[in-house]
Amino acid sequence: MSDNAVAENAADPAANPTHEDEVLAELTAPVPEVGDGGPEMVQLLTPEGQRVDNTEYDEYVKDLSDEDLRGFYRDLVLIRRVDAEATALQRQGELGIWASLLGQEAAQVGSGRAMRPQDYAFPTYREHGVAWCRGVDPLNLLGLFRGVNHGGWDPNEKNFHLYTIVIGAQTLHATGYAMGIQRDGDVGTGEEDRDAAVIAYFGDGATAQGDVNESFVYAAVNNAPVVFFCQNNQWAISEPNERQTRIPLYQRARGFGFPGVRVDGNDVLAVYAVTQQALNAARSGQGPTFIEAYTYRMGAHTTSDDPTKYRVSAEVEVWKHRDPIERLKSYLVHENKADQAFFDQVDAEADELAAHVREGCLSMPDPTGDSMFDHIYVEEHPVVEAERKEFAAYHAGFAEEGGH
Amino acid sequence: MTNMTIAKGINNGLRAAMERDPKVVLMGEDIGKLGGVFRVTEGLQKDFGEERVIDTPLAEAGIVGTAIGLALRGYRPVVEIQFDGFIYPAFDHIISQVAKMRARSLGKVTLPMVIRIPVGGGIGAVEHHSESNEAYFAHTAGLKVVCCSNPEDAYWMIQQAIESDDPVLFYEPKRRYWDKGEVDTDSASRELLRANVVREGTDLTLLAYGPMVKTCLQAAEAAEAEGKSLEVVDLRSLSPLDLDTLKASTEKTGRVVVVHEAPTFLGMGAELAALLQQECFYHLEAPVMRVGGYNLPYPPSKLEEEFLPDLDRVLDTVDRSLAY
Numbered sequence: 001m002s003d004n005a006v007a008e009n010a011a012d013p014a015a016n017p018t019h020e021d022e023v024l025a026e027l028t029a030p031v032p033e034v035g036d037g038g039p040e041m042v043q044l045l046t047p048e049g050q051r052v053d054n055t056e057y058d059e060y061v062k063d064l065s066d067e068d069l070r071g072f073y074r075d076l077v078l079i080r081r082v083d084a085e086a087t088a089l090q091r092q093g094e095l096g097i098w099a100s101l102l103g104q105e106a107a108q109v110g111s112g113r114a115m116r117p118q119d120y121a122f123p124t125y126r127e128h129g130v131a132w133c134r135g136v137d138p139l140n141l142l143g144l145f146r147g148v149n150h151g152g153w154d155p156n157e158k159n160f161h162l163y164t165i166v167i168g169a170q171t172l173h174a175t176g177y178a179m180g181i182q183r184d185g186d187v188g189t190g191e192e193d194r195d196a197a198v199i200a201y202f203g204d205g206a207t208a209q210g211d212v213n214e215s216f217v218y219a220a221v222n223n224a225p226v227v228f229f230c231q232n233n234q235w236a237i238s239e240p241n242e243r244q245t246r247i248p249l250y251q252r253a254r255g256f257g258f259p260g261v262r263v264d265g266n267d268v269l270a271v272y273a274v275t276q277q278a279l280n281a282a283r284s285g286q287g288p289t290f291i292e293a294y295t296y297r298m299g300a301h302t303t304s305d306d307p308t309k310y311r312v313s314a315e316v317e318v319w320k321h322r323d324p325i326e327r328l329k330s331y332l333v334h335e336n337k338a339d340q341a342f343f344d345q346v347d348a349e350a351d352e353l354a355a356h357v358r359e360g361c362l363s364m365p366d367p368t369g370d371s372m373f374d375h376i377y378v379e380e381h382p383v384v385e386a387e388r389k390e391f392a393a394y395h396a397g398f399a400e401e402g403g404h
Numbered sequence: 405m406t407n408m409t410i411a412k413g414i415n416n417g418l419r420a421a422m423e424r425d426p427k428v429v430l431m432g433e434d435i436g437k438l439g440g441v442f443r444v445t446e447g448l449q450k451d452f453g454e455e456r457v458i459d460t461p462l463a464e465a466g467i468v469g470t471a472i473g474l475a476l477r478g479y480r481p482v483v484e485i486q487f488d489g490f491i492y493p494a495f496d497h498i499i500s501q502v503a504k505m506r507a508r509s510l511g512k513v514t515l516p517m518v519i520r521i522p523v524g525g526g527i528g529a530v531e532h533h534s535e536s537n538e539a540y541f542a543h544t545a546g547l548k549v550v551c552c553s554n555p556e557d558a559y560w561m562i563q564q565a566i567e568s569d570d571p572v573l574f575y576e577p578k579r580r581y582w583d584k585g586e587v588d589t590d591s592a593s594r595e596l597l598r599a600n601v602v603r604e605g606t607d608l609t610l611l612a613y614g615p616m617v618k619t620c621l622q623a624a625e626a627a628e629a630e631g632k633s634l635e636v637v638d639l640r641s642l643s644p645l646d647l648d649t650l651k652a653s654t655e656k657t658g659r660v661v662v663v664h665e666a667p668t669f670l671g672m673g674a675e676l677a678a679l680l681q682q683e684c685f686y687h688l689e690a691p692v693m694r695v696g697g698y699n700l701p702y703p704p705s706k707l708e709e710e711f712l713p714d715l716d717r718v719l720d721t722v723d724r725s726l727a728y
Contacts, residue, residue, distance in 0.1 A: 150508040161476070162508055166500050172466060173501070176473020176481075183429070183455055183479070210493075214466035221461060375511035376545055378569035382644045384545075 034318040035234075035241075037294040038248070042274055043264040047322045049330025051269075060273035066337040072268045073332060074346050075109040076325045079129040081350035082138040085357050086128075086145070090303040094361055095145040099126045103266070103298030106324030107231045109133060110271025111199060111293070114279055117159065118186070118196040122174035125163040126231075127201050134160040138353070139360035148367050167202075168209030171228065174200035175215045178224035178282075187225050188285030197225040197282035199275075205236025207252065208244050216256040216290075225282035227275065228253075228290045231265060233297035238310040253290035265295030266324040296322070369395065405588055411581040413558030414444050414520075416589070418482065421566040422452055425480060428566055431458045431467055432484030432520075441486055442522060442581055468494040468519065472501055475515040480566060482518040488578075489532030491521055495540070502571045503546030518565045518572045523551070524615045524665045525712055526579035528705045535702055536666035541573045542643040542675075549643040550596060551575035553617035555585040557600075557640065564596035572596075575642075577615035599646035601653060605635030608659040608722055611650065611676055613639040616663045616713060623718040634722065642672055647679065654680050658689040659725045663713050668696035690728030695721045 037043075044054055044061060083101050090098040101108060104126070112133025115121065121130050128141055135158045143152035144163060151162035164170035178198040181187060186196045206212050207230060219226050232249055234241055245252070253260025263274040271293055278289035296319040300307050332338040373388040408416065422428045430445055430452075436459040439446030449457035460467045464485060471481035485491045491498075498519065505515050525534030542549045548570050552558045558576070565572040594600060602617060603624050610620040617638045624634035637653050639645065654660050660680055662673035673694035680692050695713045703711050 149510060150504075151510070154512040155476075155509065156512070162505075162513075164501075166496060169469065169497065169501060172469025172497070173473040173476060176470030176475075177477045178473070179470060180474045180477025180479055183474075184477070210463075211465055211469060211496075214461070214463045214469070217461050217463065218466050218470050375507050375509075377548075378506070378514050382647065 034315055035294075037262060037264055040248075040250075041262045041264050041294055042270050043267050044269040044273060045264075045267045045327050045331055047266070047327050049327045049334060051331060051335075054270075054273075057270065057273040057277065060276040061269050064269075064272075069328075069332060070338050070342060072109060072113065072272070073325070073328050073338065074349070075113070075129070075132060076105045076268065076328065077346050078350050078353055079109065079132045079138075080105055080325065081354050082132070082357055083128060085354040086142065087299070087303060089142070089358065089361050090145070095142065095303075096147050097302050097304055098145050099302045100297075100299040101126050101128050103296045103319065103324070104231055104233055104293075105129050106268035106328075107229075107265035107271055107293035107295050110268040111229050111275040111291075114272050114275035115199065116192075116196070116279075118193065119279065120159040120161070120174075120177055120196070120198045121201065122161045122170040122177070122198065123163055123201045124167075124170065124203060124206075125165050126203075127163070130199075130201065131160055134158040136160050138357055139364075142357065142361050143364065146361065146364060148364055168206035168211040168215075171200040171202055171206070171212045171215035172218070174198045175219045175222075175224055175226050178219065178226040179222055181225055182222070187283060190284075195283035197227060197279045199227045199229050199279070201229050201231065203236065204230060204232040204234065204241055204244055204249060205239065206230075207249055208236075216253070216258075216288075219288040220257040223285070223287040225285070226288050227278040227282055228288060229275070230290065230292045231295055232292050233265075233295050235297050235301070235307070235311065237301040237305060238307075240311075248292070250290060250292035256290075258288045258290065260290035260292065262292045262294055265293030266322045266327065268324060268328055405586045407584055408555050408559075408587055409582050409584050410552065410555050410558045410577065411442055411444050413555035413587055414552075414562050414576060415446060415448070416587075417559045417562035418445065418448060418566075419451070421482075421563050422448070422456065425566075427478060428480045428482060429456045429458060429474060430482050430484070431460050431471055431474075433460055433462055433467070433486050435459060435484050440484055442578065444520075444576070444581070445484065464490055464493040465497055468497040468502065471517050472497060472505070472515060475517045476513065480516050480518075482520060482566060484520045486522075487529075487533045488521050488523045488535040488537055491519075491537060494519075498541065498547070498573075499544055503544045505546075506570075507546060514569050515571050516566075516569045518562070518568075518574050520562075520574045520576060522578035522581075523575040524577055524579060525702065525705075525708045526615065528708070530705070531702070534705070534708065536664065536697065538573070538575055538642055539666060539671050542672065547571055547573055547643065548597070548641070549573045549575070550641045551577070551614040552640070553577060553580070553612075553614055553638050555583070556587045556593070557638075559587050559589065560592040561596055561640070564592065568596065575614055580615050580618060583618070597641040597644060597646060599640055599649040600638045601635065601649065602638045603634070603636040605633040605657065607633045607657060608661065608725055609635045609637060609653045609657045610661050610663055610718065610722075611637050611639060612663040613642060613672075614665075616665060619713065619715060620663055620718060623715045623722065626715060627719060627722060632722070632726065639672075645676070645679070647683065650676070650680065651683050654684045655687040658687050659728075660688070660692045661695060661718070661721050661725055662692065663695045663718055665697050665712055667699040668694045669699045671696055690725045693721050693725050
């Protein structure tokens with residue numbers, strides 16, 4: 001830049017705002033209107049941790065013991081710690097990318113804990129909290145993000161399908177799986193260990209996808225035992241809700257012919273209750289439910305994203321006051337359901353889990369070259385086998401050269 | 405031996421597979437009461453019920469997407485795509501999910517499903533009803549792609565495709581649906597992935613599949629009258645290719661012409677030409693030549709006879725090969 005240009009810009013600060021100007025502008029900007037979910041939103045714990053009565057949903061949490069509630073807290077803290085560790089591992093170059101669940105822990109733990117072993121979850125790539133509830137070792141989630149595999153667990157072991165990266169595709173797989181449950185006769189028998197349902201996870205951005213809308217149609221006409229669990233975290237990467245929908249998402253369900261409910265996604269109790277109700281309905285043969293868990297993506301879309309480009313920090317500040325962990329902690333403290341020793345113990349456990357994830361990540365073996373030819377087909381395939389041999393011969397050639 | 409059409413061969417094959425395995429379910433648009441627009445599934449819903457012969461909403465991504473879910477639950481879905489040109493809404497699920505699921509899961513999950521597609525032109529249809537899109541799928545690792553050309557293969561290949569633990573794209577030559585032939589319903593004469601030398605010859609090999617097999621047989625008949633001996637090989641499996649059979653025929657005749665309805669550019673003929681010149685270079689007396697659809701969108705049906713390879717275009721290329 002020439003001196004003249006500098007002088008010109010100095011005369012007109014607006015033409016080239018300094019960093020200070022930008023900071024000042026943000027500090028003095030009006031606080032954006034931040035939705036609170038509205039009166040229709042089911043909430044059992046206020047952001048301050050006050051228990052509020054709800055005649056429809058109280059029954060789903062009335063049998064929860066103090067130990068169950070402490071268990072929720074433990075889940076929330078541990079999975080947030082895993083998430084932080086994974087983010088750090090990405091920053092240190094150990095993961096190629098990470099999709100953080102920060103802020104969405106209650107939506108995932110509340111729904112994940114509402115499932116029975118025979119139920120099945122179809123996640124996106126952000127359901128680390130659901131994976132935790134299903135019993136998938138968090139370490140197994142890292143392989144995909146480290147680039148050593150595309151999915152490092154057996155889906156049928158914990159009834160937790162592989163992460164699906166194509167937005168919304170898994171909602172159809174979930175619906176088809178639910179149609180399979182129907183054909184197996186595992187709906188409406190009244191047997192607690194037999195009747196099964198499926199949860200399809202997706203985000204607010206996915207509701208624009210044809211697949212998601214088709215899955216609603218297929219689930220409705222088949223009365224399939226599937227719960228559509230939408231975590232509305234307000235942002236589809238950089239696009240806010242207004243770019244995806246002109247009505248509250250939960251209201252869309254009505255047009256497809258099944259109930260929709262909005263729940264405070266940062267209230268683990270409410271999410272647990274609403275998901276219980278929906279799963280019970282599905283298992284007993286009453287068909288699908290759409291749950292919109294109203295929450296917020298506190299972090300970036302992924303570690304490759306920069307949310308400061310498209311949203312203001314004041315919005316994030318508003319949501320910080322609705323933090324899922326703090327509100328449950330306040331409730332546990334005020335109701336004398338947990339003491340400091342418990343909280344300390346959970347923190348210590350979180351550190352241990354983080355260490356397990358870190359060590360496991362660092363010691364995760366790279367796949368061998370020839371393993372990329374594995375598992376393409378069940379039956380032996382001539383092209384795959386020919387190229388496997390070609391690959392081996394090519395690399396063996398280097399070994400021979402090295403031997404000289 | 406029983407005489408039946410290709411459509412009936414598939415119908416009987418589906419019936420046999422459904423009787424054998426209760427996990428086989430059929431899905432598609434209008435396949436129930438109507439029996440499909442080509443009547444390939446006629447009578448099956450009546451006999452096996454609505455739970456196993458499922459009339460789906462009119463959404464192809466939904467058909468294949470939910471079929472994936474059923475396969476994950478342990479079913480063997482056989483889906484019908486009503487016409488070749490309507491497969492594209494489901495393309496994402498086939499490429500991104502069906503083909504990749506097994507590799508993604510490190511072999512933990514398999515998707516034994518069959519996607520049936522009536523293929524090709526020659527029926528005077530409106531746009532999107534006459535396409536040959538097999539190369540898209542043959543290009544994709546994780547899928548198998550097969551195409552039947554006669555009633556016997558129709559009957560057996562559909563059953564073998566359903567028995568395959570890998571996902572199979574099953575192409576049906578729609579303009580030949582009503583061609584009749586003898587079917588031995590006692591035992592299959594060959595495996596799903598084997599090519600079939602349908603006519604022996606010594607001067608030149610015609611490689612074809614689906615609707616073009618009959619065209620090639622007619623061409624070989626006509627050529628015989630002129631003293632030329634053409635061998636006709638029905639590929640049957642487009643992916644993987646039965647390279648041994650193709651090589652043997654190429655080495656025997658030294659001349660190859662590939663015939664398909666699909667446009668030639670990056671079509672099956674391109675791959676066959678590349679493979680055969682690589683594998684049989686010193687046996688070839690002429691370059692491997694191709695006869696196919698022109699490289700343009702499928703034309704209005706008044707023009708399709710000029711667009712599609714026919715006996716004369718095949719023989720014209722045969723002559724150029726023989727003169728090389």
